[in-house]
Amino acid sequence: MxxxxxxxxxxxxxxxxxxxxxxxxxxxxxxxxxxxxxxxxxxxxxxxxxxxxxxxxxxxxxxxxxxxxxxxxxxxxxxxxxxxxxxxxxxxxxxxxxxxxxxxxxxxxxxxxxxxxxxxxxxxxxxxxxxxxxxxxxxxxxxxxxxxxxxxxxxxxxxxxxxxxxxxxxxxxxxxxxxxxxxxxxxxxxxxxxxxxxxxxxxxxxxxxxxxxxxxxxxxxxxxxxxPLESANEASRGLAPVMTLRSEIIALRDLEAGEPVGYGGRWRASRPSRIAVVACGYGDGYDRHAEDGTPVLVDGQRCRIAGKVSMDMLTVDVTDIPEARIGSEVVLWGQASNGALLSVDEVARHCTTISYTLLTGVLPRVPRRYHGG
CATH class of the missing domain: 3.20.20.10 (Alanine racemase)
Known part of the structure; x- marks a missing residue:
């Protein structure tokens, strides 16, 4: 596959x-x-x-x-x-x-x-x-x-x-x-x-x-x-996301309280936790500066990044999504299959950057799949 x-x-x-x-x-x-x-x-x-x-x-x-x-x-x-x-x-x-x-x-x-x-x-x-x-x-x-x-x-x-x-x-x-x-x-x-x-x-x-x-x-x-506005207005709320950066869970890990995740052990489990490994990293253009807590959608449900982004993978805390499994859809930004939305602007704020850098930073190894138009 x-x-x-x-x-x-x-x-x-x-x-x-x-x-x-x-x-x-x-x-x-x-x-x-x-x-x-x-x-x-x-x-x-x-x-x-x-x-x-x-x-x-x-x-x-x-x-x-x-x-x-x-x-x-x-x-x-x-x-x-x-x-x-x-x-x-x-x-x-x-x-x-x-x-x-x-x-x-x-x-x-x-x-x-x-x-x-x-x-x-x-x-x-x-x-x-x-x-x-x-x-x-x-x-x-x-x-x-x-x-x-x-x-x-x-x-x-x-x-x-x-x-x-x-x-x-x-x-x-x-x-x-x-x-x-x-x-x-x-x-x-x-x-x-x-x-x-x-x-x-x-x-x-x-x-x-x-x-x-x-x-x-x-x-x-x-x-x-x-x-692009500091505060959304009626017009900007009518904008529709064009890019959905979409991947899947490729592995799951069960951790005890206190165990670290990722390089440097920046994130540590505050409780028994389940961690999902997602096929997406800074080698694909996802921002390495994403902080712990940066939102993602797993099967259309919001959860958060746990640990530093790696070159080809990132890790997400799915403890509160017990139905998450290998193959579950992960939306890094855009629209999930169930219609849930995650704005690239919100993700950018968690990376201390702007949407322009995230969108233009998606690298050529990520296939583009076109719909409509």
Missing amino acids: ARPLIADIDLDALRHNYCLARDLAPHSRAIAVLKADAYGHGLVPCARALAGVAPALAGVAPALAVACIEEAETLRAAGIETPIMLLEGFFEPAELERIEALELWTAVHTAWQVDALLAYRPARPLTVWVKVDSGMHRLGFPPAQLAAQWARLAAAGDRVRDLHLMSHFATADSLDPGYFQCQLGMLNALASELGAPTCLANSPATLAWPEAHGAWNRPGVMLYGSD
Whole structure:
């Protein structure tokens, strides 16, 4: 029998989450973010599922966004014809020829990229997204430099078309709106000055800040069913989990009170206990920092990790689930066969991390099994 660990990917849930993002912003078009192998869910299967979404509200099928040209090339090679944006633009001028050939949209965020773009002579003008640093202090032109760079691009109609303004919010997920509102006020002023269509709203802004919805939004982690908000709202509670990381119990151990489990003996039985060994470990991408008490579902019932995660296995206290047996279903996050749910966000908190690292960290040796879409 094959090792039972698998990542089940529900493409209908992906489409549901995309439609939720679209419905929250009916006057915006959506750019679905598929970077990092669609956050670990599979770049091409997710792109194909989204390309088929009925465009009743937005008028068009979604555009897609990736981090680099290699990801875009993978999509084009798979026959994906949907518009694709390079969120970080190009990393060297030589990429512009490939960008043109693949009909990609590109961001620009620094002066050398503008110089390279204006020195290039495409057969048809390129669609360009100008990134401004409104307070994230990562990529983007300082606000004081934006108008000059925008004017250079706007004057080059034989090389550039459809200029858009984009930025990134640092705190749209926070309960404290102060810094977000500062960023948004700056961006609205810049957009008004330039007469620019905007692409500003990431997942938390799409879910919680309709005033940030522009001509385009770019939902990311919310597409995969993870709630990026510090405190869930009505919209985020409607998200459906896309990945279920599922395995089975492969062994059971009965311990006396006081006996340790795992490396370093971090967990010790406080009573006579039954420990289940599960086929999943950090060699599969499950976070080694998971603390004792991290929740899992065994046959749809909540129980907790006991002891440090090993490379290929982890151990769970099933003392209170007497019916647990070898072969019992174990859900590390996602939806159990009986419908019970375990949020990847809850698991991430027990690992002192965020859902992004868990989802993107599931390694290639874990088979993906696709449903729906």
